Amino acid sequence: MTVAIIGAGRIGEALLAGLLKSGFDPAGIVVAEKDSARAAAVSTQHGVRATTPKDAAAGAELLVIAVKPQDMASLLAEIGPALEPAALVVSLAAGITLDFLQSHLPAGTPVVRVMPNTPLLVGEAMSALSAGGHVGEEQLERAEALLGSVGRVVRVPESQLDAATALSGSGPAYFFYLIDAMIEAGVLLGVPRALATELMVQTALGSARMLRESGEHPALLREAVTSPAGTTAAALAELDRRAVRGAILDALTAARDRSVELGRPR
Structure with missing residues (x-):
């Protein structure tokens, strides 16, 4: 060919x-x-x-x-x-x-x-x-x-x-945005930037491999990390209080709508 x-x-x-x-x-x-x-x-x-x-x-x-x-x-x-x-x-x-x-x-x-x-x-x-x-x-x-x-x-x-564009086409930017925010949080908590970056990049890589290789639903993997009244539970409660899940749904809907708009005849 x-x-x-x-x-x-x-x-x-x-x-x-x-x-x-x-x-x-x-x-x-x-x-x-x-x-x-x-x-x-x-x-x-x-x-x-x-x-x-x-x-x-x-x-x-x-x-x-x-x-x-x-x-x-x-x-x-x-x-x-x-x-x-x-x-x-x-x-x-x-x-x-x-x-x-x-x-x-x-x-x-x-x-x-x-x-x-x-x-x-x-x-x-x-x-x-x-x-x-x-x-x-x-x-x-x-x-x-x-x-x-x-x-x-x-x-x-x-x-x-258009939905696939919002999910995977634009998806890497969402992950980079999240990892960048987590690195900044590490710096705020007193961790050197280089170390915070290494911690988060490897965590992201390992988490992605767990998702792919285990075949488990992400909610189950999240629950396995979340001990009752522990540090992860406290962090997730704060994310829910700030309506982060709803913001993600709205963000991807906005990306889908923009993809539809870009595809209209000019």
């Missing part, structure tokens, strides 16, 4: 690195980037060929588009005539709907829309994938294999993609 990646920014390059790490032949990958210096740097570093978007689209069996949403319409107009008839187009652009992609590409083009998140940069992405009407099962599996090189992949109907 020949893969073309248009857009060699952080996300596009991370996907490229994941493909190569998973054993994909660099001879089967081309990259395209409007910044020629950036394209040359990525090409040299990873040993893949760099070319123009139109040439990248020509001959590619799977075409990944990792450009800014505002650049999408002009890019699709440029590459559409060059696409192979059965080429699968995978869009990583936020807010760009399947209808938009299909209406700006030749009729019948198989299109997949993906919402990844930034842990893609360390091979631990959570990607939500929605397929257009012309995508076959084999093509869908190809897209999943591609994204699986940098993390986990789930299929969702496009009607749920």
Whole structure:
């Protein structure tokens, strides 16, 4: 399979690195980037060929588009005539709907829309994938294999993609926000910042592994840490008093609503 990646920014390059790490032949990958210096740097570093978007689209069996949403319409107009008839187009652009992609590409083009998140940069992405009407099962599996090189992949109907954006797409920022606040609390309590950071980062990593590997509901894991009238119980009572759970529900609803707004026709 020949893969073309248009857009060699952080996300596009991370996907490229994941493909190569998973054993994909660099001879089967081309990259395209409007910044020629950036394209040359990525090409040299990873040993893949760099070319123009139109040439990248020509001959590619799977075409990944990792450009800014505002650049999408002009890019699709440029590459559409060059696409192979059965080429699968995978869009990583936020807010760009399947209808938009299909209406700006030749009729019948198989299109997949993906919402990844930034842990893609360390091979631990959570990607939500929605397929257009012309995508076959084999093509869908190809897209999943591609994204699986940098993390986990789930299929969702496009009607749920805005919610997935609020949950996992924006999710890393919520965790960074929380960890940052906990580090600041450590400093306030007299712990050196470097030590507070180490304590919280490892705690976050270990807690995530417990969630994944135990298969337990997070409420059960929380209860296992919470001794009656203990320190954890006191902290959780304060969070409940401040209505933190309700604030989280409202925050994610706001993120979902903003995703819907960004996806409306311009």
